[in-house]
Amino acid sequence: MSALTPDTPMKRVAVVGAGPAGLYAAEELVRQDRHRIHVDVLDRLPAPYGLVRYGVAPDHPRIKSITGSLRRILDHPRVRFLGAVALGADVTRQDLLDHYDAVVYAAGAAADRRLEVPGEDLPGSCSATAFVSWYSGHPDAPAPLPLDTERVAVVGAGNVALDLARVLTRPVADLERTDMPEPVLDALRASAVREVVVLARRGPWHARFTPKELRELVGLDGVDLVVDPRQLVPLEGLEPDRTAQTNLRILTEAAQRAPTGAPRRVELRFCARPLRLLGTDRVTGLEIERTTERPGATITGAGERETLTVGAVVRAVGYRGAPLDTVPFDPARGVVPNDKGRVLDADGALCPGEYVTGWLKRGPSGVVGTNKLDSAETVALLLDDLDERRPRRHPDLAGVLDRRGVRPIGLEGWSRIDTAERELGATRGRERTKIADWPTLLRLGKGPHPAREEPEELPWPS
Structure with a gap:
């Protein structure tokens, strides 16, 4: 039986990458009953789902249908999607370490x-x-x-x-x-x-x-x-x-x-x-x-x-992984050096509070479901480490983003993009037609500009 109560301190974990590996890690984090955890899922793109959206062949709809289960993870009340937020450009590795109890890198293998x-x-x-x-x-x-x-x-x-x-x-x-x-x-x-x-x-x-x-x-x-x-x-x-x-x-x-x-x-x-x-x-x-x-x-x-x-x-x-900001990286293998998911520095020492999963952890191998097992392994180690770590209060990343003028695309923004694509597809007798240009994606995702109307408020949990 869970020992968690409403008074149990909330811990924060950042997951970098909204593809299957990152979302499966988020699911593992919020469904366990050892810690109360809020998860921020950051992605530099306005849309989630990673290679399921941008790598699976369009004429393979059965595989792409997995987005339904991935969306349910994003709908969890303790998961927050922060789209159009790029590690290295909008936030740094140190920002994440300063604002979260743990960071999971799940950015896939975007290079060739x-x-x-x-x-x-x-x-x-x-x-x-x-x-x-x-x-x-x-x-x-x-x-x-x-x-x-x-x-x-x-x-x-x-x-x-x-x-x-x-x-x-x-x-x-x-x-x-x-x-x-x-x-x-x-x-x-x-x-x-x-x-x-x-x-x-x-x-x-x-x-x-x-x-x-x-x-x-x-x-x-x-x-x-x-x-x-x-x-x-x-x-x-x-x-x-x-x-x-x-x-x-x-x-x-x-x-x-x-x-x-x-x-x-x-x-x-x-x-x-x-x-x-x-x-x-x-x-x-x-x-x-x-x-x-x-x-x-x-x-x-x-x-x-x-x-x-x-x-x-x-x-x-x-495919091969690409470096992320100042996160340790092995250019020969194209992965973040790790011990079963715990990030290692150039000397082989553990980087406290940093973890990796998916292709960035093991290289480009396996199928979509492989990431589920991989993420479970990484999250199990993360939870063990949280057991040993003294709780501390972290400021919300919202303050950093606000000061830098970064307006993340939340789940409501992604829903607007999703709706627009479905409506565009309906005009052509299709389930969906993808929108592929940045200006339209950002306009739909971010909604009305604050200078013209009240900005959309993202749910920044307390």
Whole structure:
């Protein structure tokens, strides 16, 4: 039975990041009965939900439906959403340590890994991070490359690579039912792309995409999937796991199908690595090399080279975390150094009151549900530490934000954005159409300006 009473001192915890990892951490903090805790969830964006909103493919509504349960976390009376508040620009790490009993960093992995080959920075080359953010309606993401070329190369062997191939070749009529912003749909309607070549450095037995994603690509109307059956023979001495065996069966069936002459096609090429991007003012080609591998050994170049004529290259070789203000950071791994969620400094010593969860803790791995277990582990340690820490009264962060002229977007503001997107979608026969420009998001989220009307009051708990 809980020993908490209305007189139990309230403790404050800041969670930086309103994606699944951060919101699951908030849920763990307010549902436990060891401490009375109020949670402020800060995010630099006006909208919550992180990669569920800005990273899940728009034509995967089942995964995106998790926002309903995430919204219920934000609705908790001891959880407060502070959108459009950026760590490092609007508040500092020290501000958070001064105003909260504990801080949980859950800002995800917003950066991308590079190919590290010549020509990678040519116009017409971009990261999957940028491309996915654009078609998902992220306000920071302009169109990352022109779609005025017939052939595009995607480098990668995960679900994101297949998402990119599917979005670039899928009939736009299918995408018109999603929440894609209208400018994105306009660009896809005008797209000249007719072929996407997906390149994987290793064989299909090492591919990281799931059978579900692969089947979806195989079943696209108006798209031929091309696979060379000679690439599907497993390495001698290799025992593919169950997922790899399923993928190999699906790929073998696809390889046996004769091309239908569909207007668009996707080619999956395995054991091929990029050597350099070609072009002067923009990408005009990609030089690749066939690779060989042995079980348990690294891949090596086979010396057989080929130049693909492509007008764009998208790298989908993984995400990585980015530094947050002065928070300790391991640039080699792209994570905040930690011991099961407790933040460590450069010397390996604990940083009291600081914690990390999600991709910023473990790297970009797992599915959305993995973050729930991860956050539970971090919060359990946080609560143990609170047991040992003497309670102290903290001033509310509201004073700092007010003095700096920062007007956070609260839950009411996000609800206005949400309503506006649903109303915009209804005019097009869709459930939602995302709003992707900063001025409109801020205008809707912050409401009337104080100079014209009474400002909206955020519920600053006592």
